[in-house]
Amino acid sequence: MKRRDTRSRYVIIWLAVMLSAGLAGWLLRGPVSTALAGWDAARVCTRIGLFCFLLADVLLASGAVWWAVAHHLRQGAKYALRHWQLLHSIKRAMLEAGYGIPIGEQYYRLPRVKIRFDDRTLTAGLVEVQNHIKSDSSLAAVNLSSALGVYVVDAQYISDDNNYYCYEISDSRIDRQLQFDSYTALSDYARKHTGKYGPYTLFADGRNEGIKIRSLLLVGITGAGKSYALMGLIAQLQNWPIPPVVYYADPKGSDIAVLGGSLVPERTADDIDGIIDLLHAFYAAMMERKEEMRGKLSGKLGADYTEFQLPAYVFLFDEFAAFQASISRDKKRRDEVEELMRNVVLIGRQLGFFAWISMQKSDSGDIPTAIRDNLPLKICLGNAPSTTMMTIFGHTSDLPSRHWGKGRGLIYCDGITAAPRPVSFPTLNFDIFAELTKPKQDSQSEGVNRA
Known part of the structure; x- marks a missing residue:
């Protein structure tokens, strides 16, 4: 059975509710209202459909805002897309490698992952993976480079408070030699x-x-x-x-x-x-x-x-x-x-x-x-x-x-x-x-x- 991040359940629920609200709004304001034309129920369906559309819009907007904040869109579209791509790749690799705490048979609660690039050139940065008593020893020996695409790990250490494993990364395509x-x-x-x-x-x-x-x-x-x-x-x-x-x-x-x-x-x-x-x-x-x-x-x-x-x-x-x-x-x-x-x-x-x-x-x-x-x-x-x-x-x-x-x-x-x-x-x-x-x-x- 394919492993999934437990947080993906909330994304699935959000997506299902948003699509359902949008579909219900279209049906109520379209075919249903047309079929009930001339009846008082048509106006009720139209209003309910409008509410469903507004709900779908709010959910879509809130999802967009969440994504923009989570991936630092204020740093630019390129920064946000690279952040999302790297985060997705790391989490997928962690799932495939068996990291995380099992929640049921299919879902796993993954450690929190934070990514910060040094600047907008995206040539170097820092990846922090949350430490946990059940994954402490395994995280200490993990080879993260395989999940970083064009990036490689330059240095690895644990944070001063022992809460995160830190990985300094750099773009392997960039030659910094002068x-x-x-x-x-x-x-x-x-x-x-x-x-x-x-x-x-x-x-x-x-x-x-x-x-x-x-x-x-x-x-x-x-x-x-x-x-x-x-x-x-x-x-x-x-x-x-x-x-x-x-x-x-x-x-x-x-x-x-x-x-x-x-x-x-x-x-x-x-x-x-x-x-x-x-x-x-x-x-x-x-x-x-x-x-x-x-x-x-x-x-x-x-x-x-x-x-x-x-x-x-x-x-x-x-x-x-x-x-x-x-x-x-x-x-x-x-x-x-x-x-x-x-x-x-x-x-x-x-x-x-x-x-x-x-x-x-x-x-x-x-x-x-x-x-x-x-x-x-x-x-x-x-x-x-x-x-x-x-x-x-x-x-x-x-x-x-x-x-x-x-x-x-x-x-x-x-x-x-x-x-x-x-x-x-x-x-x-x-x-x-x-x-x-x-x-x-x-x-x-x-x-x-x-x-």
Whole structure:
């Protein structure tokens, strides 16, 4: 027997009454009144028929108003039709999958479903499915994408009050990856972005933008696009209205070491001793900033370095796992580095000091858990194994399962994303390394004294 939503009974009753009233009105005002012409009963039939017509009109109007309100017609006809289509598809899929509480043999009371699109372009939105004690565990594992047509689930989580399962959706036909054909185009976009969102913000794609700078964990296997992602982020930093101070550490002496050596050799290191000295210099600068801001922060609850337009400091640590492996047998140095990095991550946010750590995997043997778990911005590029996903995001069951191309993956950011969601870094159709290292008339960075 075909399953039906219990609410459909009310729709059937409404439709039956409306059609019956309309048919009765037509019969009474038409054939019946004609047959009784000349009799007093004809006038009575005409009046009753008029009442039936009015009843049918009221029912039709009330149904139209209900539909318009339920599907947000005030947002436009396209919005309302897409809302109705998506809601109908979700409910049909839930019925076929056996969700809902049985009411009799055929009817089921489905959980309440709410749909909200971000704007009238209908490219992204949020689906909320009401939680219930009988469907709690099943809703946690549901794959809603199969019922969304052209939409796919980007992130899944439960609401703060535990009453709804929330699914962030986006139109799979829309490619949000940005593309720049020149460094000038990238610079112009970066400047417009900081003008819109603030001088200390970053972007990745058309959806993940306005991200205030914070400590970062960037993970990706070889060929996933980590280096290009970092180069793109550095290019954004160079176009900030308040130029940041960047330190470059690369124990493998690869792209980041060469880039840093070209830009600021005094703040670049590619050997173990040099990196540790560089980290000490960064930490010392952070302590100086702390003393500088001590008096400024008094009386300003929640204020940080941005209130005083101070430059951000970034310690860019590429191939962190290789560095950890090099000092793994020297417990004293290893503990020293871990303490410095942990302090930067934990107390650097308010002072404007951040650690950007890039690596191929993030197991506890590659990065201390106390550091990894406190990094507020986490990005995984490429098709990483489930164990890596688990160490980065803490879970894998509700992560979007897709084949990620170069420069694409998942992002999680405290205070911005409720759950990990897709991200794609810009396609750069020019030599970003050459542009970044090209001599500039005005220095984009501020020097520091090495310890």
